[in-house]
Amino acid sequence: MNEEELRKIPGLGRDILRKIERLSYLKAKAETIPAVVPKERVQCSPVDRGNLAADLAIDLSRGIAKEQETLRELQSRAEEIFQGSSSLDFDEQQLLKLRYLYCMNWEEVSGYMYMTNRGVRKMHARALQKIFHAHEKCSS
Numbered sequence: 001m002n003e004e005e006l007r008k009i010p011g012l013g014r015d016i017l018r019k020i021e022r023l024s025y026l027k028a029k030a031e032t033i034p035a036v037v038p039k040e041r042v043q044c045s046p047v048d049r050g051n052l053a054a055d056l057a058i059d060l061s062r063g064i065a066k067e068q069e070t071l072r073e074l075q076s077r078a079e080e081i082f083q084g085s086s087s088l089d090f091d092e093q094q095l096l097k098l099r100y101l102y103c104m105n106w107e108e109v110s111g112y113m114y115m116t117n118r119g120v121r122k123m124h125a126r127a128l129q130k131i132f133h134a135h136e137k138c139s140s
Helices: 003-031 052-084 090-101 106-113 117-139
Strands: none
Touching (some): 003 052, 003 090, 090 106, 106 117
8 A cells, every 4th residue: 555545545434424425315305205215226217307316326325335345445454554564653553543544534633632733744744754664665
């Protein structure tokens, strides 16, 4: 895993949460239409817009499942790197776990760690430098 892949994790987590919110809206909308249960696509006439919300919900649900699998894979690889890095101290490991395994935003991380936003970002930069600088040495 490289730094670019690692940095994708929080954004992917946020995107999934937004899509889950959209999915619950679409499911609620689809269920207001009588006799429509959004589990599988249903063939309808071009003018029948009644199943549109159900179809969108099904497509979105499938997309979310794929993105969640990608997120789990990236997080698993990230966790291996965090645990395998002996150069990180406890606070740095904690910060990286909060940011990349729990997909917390900067404000949440700084609140959890009782640090300023700026302090958290500085520690984050140092931790990434330790990880990827150490990885570069090992790879060479």
